[in-house]
């Protein structure tokens with residue numbers, strides 16, 4: 001079951017963010033601004049790391065639609081986070097073709113290395129991880145991606161995963 | 175060497191930029207179409223080419239285009255399906271990453287043919303890097319005068335936008351994709367009406383796969399008849415095959431339709447054989463949704479003839495002994511792989527991705543996942559195989575969209591061809607959780623199991 005994190009912390013959208021929204025809305029015919037909903041939710045998530053109810057309500061207000069129309073979408077699509085995540089979310093492909101070349105071992109390794117279960121956040125707030133479905137890179141598996149840029153890592157080995165986690169830690173501490 | 179129409183220049187340094195793409199003859203097809211052909215003549219060339227939709231269903235593209243309704247005063251839309259989420263398929267992502275202008279050029283030609291003045295490329299949301307690549311390519315094409323108002327002085331205007339999805343396999347289904355593009359949940363629509371009559375915003379719309387749209391570039395450049403000379407029978411032209419699994423050289427290959435499956439797997443020009451010196455056990459030839467075949471049946475048809483890579487060649491033998499071209503996601507399994515585990519994995523995928531509108535799909539995929547889970551984990555029963563086939567039959571054909579069928583076929587076909595391996599998971603449950611079944615007779619000269 002999807003759980004939405006409860007929070008009353010109000011959000012403010014910066015002018016830069018609002019400019020991004022306006023650019024999105026300009027891509028559709030008059031009156032069809034709801035088409036901008038998915039792109040705008042990506043922008044909001046990239047900014048805040050997840051989608052809180054106050055943030056979703058504000059998006060609804062911006063687009064002139066009902067809040068429920070935003071919740072419906074945010075709960076349907078897997079990319080939207082409805083609770084806070086680690087700063088880096090490691091999303092490993094867990095689908096058949098990647099499993100033929102060792103994806104399950106990579107997930108076990110990540111779980112051990114980070115010391116948290118799928119979906120949990122490390123105590124330092126830096127990492128969470130989860131299995132996701134086929135990322136259209138099956139010939140280069142195992143693969144993982146990290147938002148919000150969705151940087152991609154292919155042909156993973158336990159060693160390359162260690163290296164990646166080390167690099168991200170170093171980056172976060174700088 | 176087979177002819178390359180889409181990937182000919184893929185290794186040219188900088189081919190992802192406008193300048194290099196243009197210097198290799200890029201955008202010549204747009205010039206030809208807009209300056210020398212009418213929209214109907216472009217449609218005619220695509221019809222002559224025999225091009226069949228590369229997204230999975232294989233429906234003739236020219237025919238689909240000619241169904242588009244053209245009421246006065248109503249906009250028409252072209253939407254490119256770049257949702258690519260079918261497990262085993264990664265050709266569209268590859269094409270967009272390395273030669274994005276080929277898609278942009280195809281979008282301009284196709285939009286012109288259909289009379290669309292605004293077109294969208296719906297890219298799955300996880301492909302943010304590809305979205306950035308496409309947006310850059312669009313800006314370059316626009317700066318060069320190939321997009322925007324009065325393109326090349328032809329009087330034709332076109333705006334092209336990239337739309338991200340939100341992570342949902344079902345949005346590859348064309349009506350779910352349109353719902354998503356309208357800012358809603360990706361629930362497939364009941365058809366009719368088809369998108370050609372009422373698609374995006376209720377307006378006539380064509381949805382085509384990335385590769386189908388890219389193929390219009392060589393079709394217009396060389397002419398439909400030239401394109402149709404490549405291939406075999408009704409499988410004309412070239413096809414991108416995504417090769418994954420236990421192969422020496424997995425990757426994206428452009429093949430001339432009609433080459434032998436054996437050549438594709440074992441020759442050095444393509445996959446270079448099975449990795450680590452192992453033997454081939456099974457193949458899923460067209461993405462996770464198509465029936466799985468044991469090695470003997472993918473290499474030869476039930477009649478003992480060499481099987482070829484074409485729409486007809488792969489489906490030779492129907493569901494009893496054949497499979498389908500699908501999206502061209504070619505997944506090879508070596509002798510160490512477990513068919514039960516893979517079937518469970520695929521079924522978990524479909525259960526996860528079911529949009530939940532139809533009970534046979536929503537509930538049936540969940541039941542199949544549960545039963546396969548218990549078989550794989552040593553708690554199965556001998557009656558489970560019949561139960562699985564029964565559930566799959568109840569899903570098949572009883573749902574709003576083809577995801578139901580796509581979930582049913584892998585299960586039914588795995589049990590049809592690998593029943594002894596499933597049964598072994600019950601009779602030798604304790605062993606089955608510690609090691610895999612192995613090759614058995616699947617690679618031997620033909621033993622055709624009954625359905």
Ligand SMILES: Cc1cc2nc3c(=O)[nH]c(=O)nc-3n(C[C@H](O)[C@H](O)[C@H](O)COP(=O)(O)O)c2cc1C
Pocket residue numbers: 226227228229230231232233235238255256257258259260343344345346347348349381382383384386387575576577580
């Ligand atoms: C569940 C499901 C998923 C699909 N996913 C894709 C996809 O990712 N990409 C695609 O091009 N077509 C996909 N299709 C097929 C589309 O519905 C549609 O037939 C196709 O985009 C038409 O383009 P084409 O005629 O050029 O092949 C999918 C169909 C179903 C039922």
Ligand code: SF4
Pocket residue numbers: 344361362527528529530531532533535536573574575576577578
């Ligand atoms: S078949 Fe499945 S995915 Fe398709 S509409 Fe029905 S519930 Fe949704």
Ligand code: FES
Pocket residue numbers: 093094095096097098099133134135136137138139141143261262263
């Ligand atoms: S199965 Fe992992 S990317 Fe396709």
